[in-house]
Amino acid sequence: MVSLNTKHLNQFVEEVELNAIQAFAEVAHQRMHEKTALGADYLGWLDWPSQMDQTELARLEETAAQIRGKAEILIVIGIGGSYLGTKAVNELLGSSFGSNETEIVYAGQNISGKYMEDLLKYIDGKSVALNVISKSGTTTEPAIAFRTLRKWMYETYGEEAAERIIVTTDKTGGALRKNTDVNGYTSFEIPSDIGGRYSVLTAVGLFPLAVAGIDIRELLKGAAQAEQELQSTDFDSNAAYAYAAYRQILNNRGYSIEVLASFEPAMSAFHEWWKQLFGESEGKQGKGVFPASVVYSTDLHSMGQYMQNGRRSLFETMISFQEDQESSPIPFDEGDEDGLNYLVEKTLHEVNQQALDATALAHVEGGVPVITLEVGRVDAYHTGYMIYFFMKACAMSAYLSGVNPFDQPGVELYKQNMFRLLGKPGYEK
Secondary structure (H helix, E strand, O other), rough: EEEOOOOOOOOOOOHHHHHHHHHHHHHHHHHHHOOOOOOOOHOOOHHHHHOOOHHHHHHHHHHHHHHHHHHEEEEEEHHHHHHHHHHHHHHHOOOOOOOOOOOEEOOOOOOOOHHHHHHHHHHOOOOOEEEOOOOOOHHHHHHHHHHHHHHHHHHHHHHHHHHHHHEEEEOOOOOOHHHHHHHHEEEEEEEOOOOOOOOOOOOOHHHHHOOOOOHOOOOHHHEEEEEEHHHOOOOOOOHHHHHHHHHHHHHHOOOOOOHHHEEOOOHHHHHHHHHHHHHHHHOOOOOEEEEEEOOOOOOHOHHHHHHHHHHOOOEEEEEEEOOOOOEEEEEOOOOOOOHHHHHOEEHHHHHHHHHHHHHHHHHHHOOOOOEEEEOOOOHHHHHHHHHHHHHHHHHHHHHHHHOOOOOOOOOOHHHHHHHHHHOOEEEEE
């Protein structure tokens, strides 16, 4: 479902380097699946697609249908992994224009007063539901947003507000769990052994995506297929591990920035999920490849010059969707003033694919290593497969560099400084 095309890497990576790293990958894989690796307490995502409780999945779908029947807008309150995966999948699989029957909007991913005031104006007079997502309930950004929007909900709906608030949180502990139990909110569990950036295939992502009308069973089915297929330790048969190995080899050669490039504008939010996944998993102990992204061909007219002739510290990973799902024919024009009649036998997808190939050739010639990930098509099944592929590749890549893929010690420092500056009790200098 996702294959690795390495034809543009021959001049940058030698086979002996792959052979040298193979043994390390085999050890990392064994420890990962035995759950003895670094961060083993957070490896629950490994078999989640095939093992998710079907009764809970049905309850999730039923609740989503109820919310869809009463709300024009679902506000997803969360930050990082609590919303990025939802946004990634919804924007990729939804329409490029207009919205779903129930529109998904986001809050708690920033502390902007303007954003919150604009949101309150936007939802005024509309039928609204909330889905607040947080293990603890005390993360500053979503906690402020929930406090503000919960007040609006009760002022607007009175006691009915409780029926419109869905909570996704820890099963037993935390401020949000206490709030949920006191107020009788419908709730779903964030598995204790799955961290935020690996959680999109749990209720964290599945509930709001179901409200949006995404086929979450197909999403899980694709991920389960990836779970089954990405078991081998051989790079020739496990594209996720091969991708991880190439990343590490290129990083060791001085290519310390990875640019994820898509030729599909609907992938833009997926890029943001991918950046958090790899950046937060690998960026520790002075290590890690820095994740960046572009959407072509748009960014060829802004970032293309740097990609072609700039500092040679980066490599590209291009995602290529193989199937043309829309006909998108280029029409014939009698006058042909624009000189495009030579394209009338082609579709936009075909032109887009040629743009991808041409870009890859140009960038390789300019000294940029290019990895191509070939994905069958844009649908829920392949998206689920792609999500699992990247999570498996990310975990392996982090292990190959010697870091724990599942902690984020560097994130805590800004929080401590912010609490001290705001005067939070217990954080005085």
